[in-house]
């Protein structure tokens with residue numbers, strides 16, 4: 079059995095830099111992260127060991143440490159300012175590509191477009207994007223597009239980790255539902271997400287099964303699983319090697335391995351080793 083790694087996989091620069099900044103902040107004194115730094119249980123366990131506490135972005139001023147960290151997913155400006163106004167030392171690890179999405183949305187609103195965000199309504203990144211623009215509509219499927227009210231101008235951006243196919247489909251749906259409106263779309267799906275989606279597509283041409291390594295609450299990890307299944311291959315998610323099951327790869331000649339953008343490289347390596355061990359008895 080061959081184990082084939084995706085060309086692009088695992089932790090992106092945005093998460094890696096956020097993690098580094100959080101470690102540096104925590105080294106200077108007691109620290110609270112305002113939300114989940116990354117949606118990954120392994121990373122969370124490491125931060126717990128360092129004594130880093132967990133708080134909530136919207137719980138302004140309720141942290142019990144003088145330092146707080148805004149996660150790579152970003153925050154609405156009013157939340158960022160509220161923490162600073164309460165006297166907390168704020169380390170802002172917002173990914174530059176999430177910032178780009180905020181800037182794009184603000185620019186569209188400034189130009190008079192009614193804002194639309196393609197993404198998951200309750201995802202922390204989307205809450206950050208819409209936090210400063212309560213009038214924004216959030217859409218994830220055709221039903222949401224059908225529920226939109228007419229506007230002369232729509233300005234559309236996307237959560238950075240949405241599949242590009244879905245984003246293009248939803249933009250086309252908005253255009254066809256409102257043929258007389260001006261629909262301006264700014265592509266804010268980040269490059270690491272695009273690279274991983276494309277690499278997965280290539281991987282799925284070569285394998286029967288894909289193992290995706292990532293946290294149970296990681297949006298982009300679930301997207302990778304769903305995308306692999308949409309290409310007709312079996313796909314399973316594991317957070318760590320202990321979750322692998324031998325029956326998943328029984329009979330497979332080629333197994334693909336990829337990981338979400340919040341997954342540590344060492345976790346992917348550990349799953350790779352465990353897959354190799356599982357493969358041997360399967361073909362003994």
Ligand code: SF4
Pocket residue numbers: 090091092093150173174175176238239268269270271339
């Ligand atoms: S997934 Fe993209 S936007 Fe999110 S942290 Fe990584 S690089 Fe930044």
